[in-house]
Amino acid sequence: MDDRGGLDDIDGLLRDAFGNIANLEEGNSGLNEDAKRFYKLVDKAGLELYLNCTTGFSRLSFIIHLYHLKCLHGWSNTSFTSLLELLKEAIPDLNIPTSFNKAKNMVKELGLDYEKIDVYPNDCMLYRNEYINDSVCRICGESRYNQTPTTDGSEEDFALLNKVHKVDAKTLRYFPLIPRLKRLFMCPNTTEALRWHDEQRLKDGCIRHPADGQAWKNLDSQYPNFSKELRNLRLGLQRMIRHNLDVMHIEKNIVDSIIGTLLDIPRKTKDHAKARYDLKEMGIRKNLHPINTKDGKRTKLARACFSMTKGERSIFCGVLKKIKLPDGSASNISRCVQQEERKLYGYKTHEHHFMLHYLLQIPIKSILPDHVAIPLVRLCSFFHQLCQKEISFEEINGVRDCRDFVPVGENFSADLF
Structure with a gap:
């Protein structure tokens, strides 16, 4: 079925793919292999599924749809054959093949076939080209086959140790690239796009x-x-930076770290005792070094410049709880805000993305001091610029300048990101 709920035009598809071959000049002597395949497919596409069929299905289109369902739902080859046999038995006039192999041969003519290549289970080598006749791996010396005796349970078969059926230990299915690239240029629509x-x-x-x-x-x-x-x-x-890096995953980590640290959420905050001891070991940010009590039984952690009071954390959560968003821009983020507990959890990857680009700046700028808020707002703007559909080279040069984010490292713990 196509996007409009109608049947796919298999005949039109074939003519798009091989139309240049169909328009051969009359003076050409003989047909090349592509031309022969085209006419063979067109003939199959024109065969009726059954006598006086008015459903819109041809023999070829019906088999392609069945084969597609097999691939979608993981039917075995045997079950596919059984289905064909049942259809043929129930509707004797149905013009379809009677086995999976025969149906596969029809689909193979479309150029959707693959090449089987034996491979060692540990991926040491491929048995192809000059190694195609090898029976053992040249790297580790293991056998190419699983040695499985073929037996029907009789004592005679158990006695014949040399009667074995060679089963490949592992098989790679390779889809050749060049034929698929050729097909892209056979269709006028994809040719224009290329x-x-x-x-x-x-x-x-x-x-x-x-x-x-x-x-x-x-x-x-x-x-x-x-x-x-x-x-x-x-x-x-190699594409632009946002395609080379998993930006959405990076954004998720950054949002989790910022929210976990600002709201002091256990197991998510980056401002914990271990981080403070790391600062002490590195000899930086002495005002945040942990201080042991006189009896040596407790450790005090000084309040950081980004630490929020309970009231400030309530305001932070309240802003995100009450915010109204346009339809389709993001899911209901307010459901992730637990205002009484002053926590956020349960938000998904797209919510991380949306909050980093558009929402976090609002409570951050209104609650935190400027020397903490401004670097965080600039960090949000950095990712917003990075993910634009278009960006100028001047903006890229600005994005590469990391000086705006130096205060982030100066104010937060070393493992924030």
């Missing part, structure tokens, strides 16, 4: 796409002949 970076991309100095980044430009200058052909694809090219 050329978009050169023909339609806005080139105004802002970074919106990997083609705007320096890594792309460096590759073009290093391989000028490659870059001249706009249809050449760059796979695995």
Whole structure:
């Protein structure tokens, strides 16, 4: 089914994929393999599922949908064969294959096949190319196969020690890349998208796409002949920083650390006895060093500049509890605020992201002193800039300047982040 609830146009899909082959000139002598495959698929797509079928399914489209369900729900090959047999028995006129292997061969013609490669279980080596006929691993010497005797339970079979069935210890399913890249250029819609970076991309100095980044430009200058052909694809090219780092996970850690420390939440705060002893060991922030009592039984921790009173923590939680957000911007963050306990918990990754970008600045700026609040607000702005859909090179240079965050390190414990 397509996005509108209608049946997929398999015939149209094939013509999109192989349309250039279908329009062969009459003078061509013979058909190449791609052309033969196209006409074979078109013939299959045109076969009726059953006589006078009006459901919109062809023989090929019905099998593709069944195969898709098999993959989605993890049906075994045997169960798939049993289903085909049952359908054929219940509806004798149904024009479908009678086994999984026959159905798979139909789908294979679409170019969705994979290559099986034997591999050692510890991933030492692949049995391919010059190693394809090896039976033991050249790294560790272990066997390529699981030695399993084939037996039906009779004493004779147990006696034949050399009667074994070779079962691969581990198999890698490799989906060849080149045929899939070729198919991308067979469809007019995807062909246009693959050329978009050169023909339609806005080139105004802002970074919106990997083609705007320096890594792309460096590759073009290093391989000028490659870059001249706009249809050449760059796979695995290093992207901008927000794509190289797991920004959402980093934001989650930072928000947890900030909220846990400001609200002094047990097991989440970064301002604990161990952190204070670390400051003492490093010989910095002497005003925060732990102080032992005269009897040596207790340790006192001085109040830090970012420490909040119970009243301030209540105000902090109250702001987040009562805040109203536009529909669709974030989930109901107020449900995560426990105002009586002066704690926040239960918020998810997107809530971390939204609070860091838009919400934390409000209670932080209204409660904490400027020398603590301003660096935290700038830290929030840093991530907001980093995650923009477009950013200029001037803004990137500003983001790279870490001097604004020096006060964060001066005011908070060393392991805040």
